[in-house]
Amino acid sequence: MMSRGNALEVLIAGLRGSPTDRADWQAVIALANHTLLTPDLFSSLARAGQIHQLPQDVREYLRFVHDCNRERNLRLRSQLREAVAALNRSDIVPLLLKGAIPLFLSPAGQIPSRMTSDLDLAVEPAEEAAARTCLEELGYVDVAAARGMARQQDAGMLELRTSRANGFAPPKLVRRDGLRVKIPTAQSRAMHWMVHDLLKEGDYWRGRIDLRHLHDLARLAESDDVDWTSLQRSISDGTARNAIDTQLLAMHHFFGTRIPAKCAQRRMVRFQHWRRIFTATHPVVGAPLRLAGNLMWGTWRFSRVYGLARRGPSDFLRRIARTLFNPRTKI
Template identity: 75%
Template structure:
């Protein structure tokens, strides 16, 4: 059985289009499934012309998952087009976020391989009520928990939110096949992922890496003109800038992304980068580090007065346990 570090290295190599030699494919596929990167692994190897060098059963399994995800993404793209068309008829031009952007921009014969859980749209605060009514007229109904909208026949949920110019920056109008949307610049899209993972979810303090989002960022930096200066300027304080620089080091470490160089990284950034990589490559040895960080993060988050007032003791206990011991699709 491959060590965790070797398995991670093999998956990263595959995502960069380089089939790992002598890999324990059962372990690699398990990690790819856990991090929601199995379709991307197949796509990267196929695009590099390396897919036929894999063992037959591995290749066919990756192809099966990739094809299933492709069918799902086709349904999501059709669902997105229907929603945008309905909003446009009411003179609403939605702002697309996260996985909805590559789905909308993709050409008919090439569907993104990214696994997308839902469709994220944003509208102006003054348009929210009209947009909600428009989508409900299509049969969408609010989900019991959260701000999502869903229909039984769809492949995924649709999440409607209000846009904040300060959060997403100036967007560009884009028209495809008669559908009009707005798309934030690349650095704003990167900022959205980073703020969500590193600060909102606490990955910076907890020493976790969302490998799927890191892969998203690497692809974004490769395909778009990334304004690193604007991204850095959007960080409000030193802690946020440390989180950004830590993520940039991870991008360069795992995917070879070219990042801005301005001297040696700060000691805190170097430590956080080492801690995240060490716990990803050595989950058993890194367990005490992760547990201590999760405990500090969980104590701070769930002891806030508004959380205590809003949640009962049993719900609070479940959330603390989930924070301490479960990481979802993280490494």
């Protein structure tokens, strides 16, 4: 049976277009499914002309998942375009975020292989009420116990949020097929992913890696001119800077992304990088390290954000348990 570390190594090689001989594909596929990277694995190997190096049953399974995801992404793109058109009619130009960006920008005959859970749009604070009304007129309703709006016939939820200034260059206005959207700069997109995973979800303290988002960052670095040094300088908080450098080291470790040499200079960054890689490749032996990080982060976050006085101790414990023991798509 292939270890987690070996399965991860084979998956990364496949995402880089280089299949590995004599792999335990059952373990590799299980990891690809867990990290939502199965369609990307197929498309990476297909683009590299290496897909036929895989066993036939593996190749057929990867193609099946890839094709199913393609159909879903086509539906998501139609849903996105409908929502943007409705907002534009009210003179609202939404800011696209995360997976909505490649869905909108991809040519008509192509569709990205990335698995997208939902559609993220942002509008100016003064436009939020009008934007919500536009979506409600399309049949969207708020989803109970979740952030977002949905309709029964759609492939995914739509999350509407307000935009915030981030200190980088303003987003670019993009016109396509009569629709108008704003696209964040590459640095803004990179910062959004990093802050969301490492700080908001606590991956920096918890020793987790969202491999799908790390792959997104690596591809962004290949296709756009991301100035990592400038991004580092924009962070004044020491902990946040350590977290960003730790993520950059992970990108270099897994995907060979070129990063500033200064990323590895601080001992804390090197330790956090080692801890994340160790727990990702040795989940059983590394469990105590992850548990300690989970407890520290969970207690800190919920004692401040939710507060025992407002929610009560039972709610406090329930939220900690839900956060700590829900692995989601992380490794």
